[in-house]
Amino acid sequence: MASPIFISFRAAGAGGGVNAAEWYGVKGFAKGYRWRGKTYDNALTPLPAAERRARLKGRDVWFVVHGYNCSRDRGIMSLGAAAQEYLGMGVQAAQYAAARYAALGSPRPAFDPVEDIIPVLWPGDIQAPAFLSWASYPFEAADVQRTAEEFRKLLLDPETRPARINFITHSLGARVALDTLREVLARSTSTPPAFGTVLMMAPAADDTILDDPRFAGVVKRVERFVILSSFEDWVLEWGFSFGDPVERALHWNEKASTRALGRFGPRLKAGSPATGKVDWFQVRGRVGQGHNDYMAWPWDTPPTANGWSEKRWRSHRFTRHLGVDHDPDRPDAWREPDDQIVKREPTVES
Numbered sequence: 001m002a003s004p005i006f007i008s009f010r011a012a013g014a015g016g017g018v019n020a021a022e023w024y025g026v027k028g029f030a031k032g033y034r035w036r037g038k039t040y041d042n043a044l045t046p047l048p049a050a051e052r053r054a055r056l057k058g059r060d061v062w063f064v065v066h067g068y069n070c071s072r073d074r075g076i077m078s079l080g081a082a083a084q085e086y087l088g089m090g091v092q093a094a095q096y097a098a099a100r101y102a103a104l105g106s107p108r109p110a111f112d113p114v115e116d117i118i119p120v121l122w123p124g125d126i127q128a129p130a131f132l133s134w135a136s137y138p139f140e141a142a143d144v145q146r147t148a149e150e151f152r153k154l155l156l157d158p159e160t161r162p163a164r165i166n167f168i169t170h171s172l173g174a175r176v177a178l179d180t181l182r183e184v185l186a187r188s189t190s191t192p193p194a195f196g197t198v199l200m201m202a203p204a205a206d207d208t209i210l211d212d213p214r215f216a217g218v219v220k221r222v223e224r225f226v227i228l229s230s231f232e233d234w235v236l237e238w239g240f241s242f243g244d245p246v247e248r249a250l251h252w253n254e255k256a257s258t259r260a261l262g263r264f265g266p267r268l269k270a271g272s273p274a275t276g277k278v279d280w281f282q283v284r285g286r287v288g289q290g291h292n293d294y295m296a297w298p299w300d301t302p303p304t305a306n307g308w309s310e311k312r313w314r315s316h317r318f319t320r321h322l323g324v325d326h327d328p329d330r331p332d333a334w335r336e337p338d339d340q341i342v343k344r345e346p347t348v349e350s
Contacts, residue, residue, distance in 0.1 A: 002055070002087060002115075002116055003025065003026060003029040003087070003089075004025075004026050004029065004080055004083035004084055004087065004118075004119065005023065005024060005025050005026070005047055005051070005055060005118055005119075006023070006024040006025075006026075006044060006076065006079070006080075006118070006119050006120075006121060007021050007022070007023055007024075007063075007118055007119070007120050007121070007154070008021070008022045008023075008024065008072070008120075008121040008122075009021060009022075009120070009121065009122045009123070009147045009150050009151065010072050010121050010122060010123045011123065012072070012123070013040060013071060013072040013073060014071045014072065014125060014126070015123065015125060015126040016123050017123060017143070017146070018122070018123060018143055018146040018147050018150060019150070020150055020153070021150060021151070021153070021154045022046075023046065023047035023051075023052050024044035024045060024046060024047055025044070025045050025046075025047045025051070026043055026044065026045070026080065027042070027043060027044065027045050030089075031089040031091060032089070032090070032091040032092060033080075033084055033089070033090075034092070034298075034303060034306060035076075035077040035078075035080050035081045035084075035296070035298040035306060035307060036077065036298045036299060036303050036306075036307070037077075037299075038073070038076055038077050038080060038298075039073045039076065040072055040073060040076065043076055043080070044076065049159075052159070052160055053159050053160060055116060055118065056118075056154075056160040056161070056162050057159060057160055057161060057162070058161070058162065058163050059115075059116065059162050059163060059164075060115070060162070060163055060164040060166070060196070061116060061117075061118065061162040061164070061165060061166065062086075062114065062116065062117040062118070062166045062167070062168060062323075062324055063117070063118050063119075063120050063165070063166070063167050063168070063177075064079055064082055064083065064086075064117055064118070064119050064120065064167075064168045064169070065119075065120045065122070065167060065168070065169045065170070065173035065176050065177055066078060066079055066119075066120075066121070066122075066124070066170055066171075066173055066295065067124065067169070067170040067171020067172045067173045067174075067202070067204065068124045068125070068140060068171050068172035068204060069124065069125045070124060070125055071125055072121055074299065075119070075121045076119075076121070077296070077297075077298040077299060077307065078295045078296050078297060078298065078307065079119030079120075079121070079295075080119065081093070081296035081298050081306050081307045081308070082117075082119070082295060082296055082316065083117055083118070083119050084306075085316060086113070086114040086117040086320070086324065087113050087114060087116075087117065088113030088114070089113075090306060092304060092305060092306035092308075093296075093305065093306050093307075093308045093313060093316070095304075096304070096305045096306075096308055096313060114324045114325075117168075117324065120151070120173075120176070122143065122144075122147040122173075122176055123143050123147075124140050124143060124144070124172055124173075124176075140172060141175075144172065144175045144176055144179055145179055147176055147179075147180075148176060148179035148180040148182070148183045149183055151176070151180040151183070152180055152183035152184050152187055155180070155184055155193065156184060156187060156188055156192075161193060162193050163193055163194065164193060164194040164195070164196045165181070165184070165193050165194070165195055165196065166196040166197045166198070166199075166323075166324075167197070167198045167199065167200075168199045168201070168319050168323055168324075169198070169199070169200050169201065169203065170200075170201045170202060170294050170295050171201075171202050171203065171204045171235075171262070171291065171294075172204040172205075173200075174198075174200040174203035174204065174205050174261070174262075175203075175204070175205055177198055177200070178198070178205070178209070178215055178218060181195055181198075181215075181218045181221075181222070182214065182215055182217065182218050185217045185218060185221065192221075194221075194223075195218065195221045195222040195223065196222070196223050196224070197222075197223060197224045197225075197226060197323055197326065198222055198224070198225050198226070199225075199226040199227075199228075199319055199322065199323040200225070200226070200227050200228070200261070200262070201228045201262070201294040201295075201315060201318075201319070202228070202229065202230065202233055202236065202262035202291055202294055203227065203229075203260070203261040203262045204236060204240055204260060204261075204262060205260070205261045205262075206259065206260070206261065207259040207260065207261045207264045207265065207266060207267040207347075208259075208267050208268075208269075209261060210225065210266055210268060210272065210274040210278065211268060211269045211272050211273075211274065216273065219273050219274050219277075220273050222277065223277065224277055224278075224279065224326070225266075225274065225277060225278045225279070226278075226279045226280075226281070226322045226323060227261060227262075227265060227266060227278065227279070227280045227281065228262075228281050228282075228283070228294070228315065228318055228341070229261065229262045229263055229264070229265050229280070229281070229282050229283070230262070230263065230282065230283040230287075230289035230290070230293075231263055231264075231282070231285055232283070232285055232287070232288050232289055232290060233260070233262055233263050233289065233290060233291045234290065234291070235290070235291035235292075236260035236262050236263045236291060237260075237263060240258070240260040240262075240263075262291075264347075265280045265282060265344055265346060265347065266278055266280055266346040266347070267346070267347045267349060268346050268347065268348050268349070269348070269349055270348055270349065270350050272348075274346075275346075275348075278346055279322065279343070280343070280344045280345070280346055281318070281322070281341050281342065281343050281344065282341070282342055282344050283340060283341055284339075284340050284341070284342060286340075287311065287340050289311055289315075293309065293311035293312055293315065294311075294312060294315040295312060295315070296308050296312055296316075297309070297312070314340065314341070318341060
């Protein structure tokens, strides 16, 4: 069974610019690996070129991308804990989920290991005191674009070119995914890899982005979009509402509606090319799902849970059932026993 590997586009541990892709394996990885306290220095080791080819070339690959204001070491811990679960080696979170399902009186779902999923690190943060970290959001568009350009090089390299590209993203990671796919289309000199599923949790993007002309080719080529949102997301309510217009003023080609896709869900035009390929789900308001309740936080929750609170584990199960384990022949295969995530219809405007 594969162990987690990382692709990093970071030049520094906090803040810094965008680097060409660097590949890493995990030192001493084994089932039940604990991610609390893991850092670039003590967790990662360079990955040989042969294994890079083996993990990507000609394969159906999933990438998981963190969002804004995530340092390198926190990205390693959070995405590492997620990749471990996808690969079927995260016994701590499995035990946590088993206890919860036992309390509900229903069986714990059996997840088959994902063939492969690769965490992606990018510099969507600044080196500053925590109370100032939010201030860099309007300036991150440039790093998103530069990351997309470097990511595209990897995806079109004959040595690492996959057959199909899929994404699971959180927050501003949604823009990294969409911009990367746009770069792949724009720069490919032959038929590009297939675009499979793009699953976005709390996406920090305009609610009209799927009708943005810049992404028209991407939307046409992607097989499925899955969106998970929460109206209780105060980071998107305040940070996005402030940052998006500022970003538009700084970058003439950016569009800003101040309505975040991760709060309001998708707003489509009549006849939108995204019609029929968008599945939108929303966490019920009573749950109080915040912006930081989607990905594992190994530095914050008890070590026995390996970073998974109840809300975060629910989000992870969602990405499994609606993303990597999705079965088009069984559209109702995913069920949340407590009915706290509900399916919505995209808003369609004339």
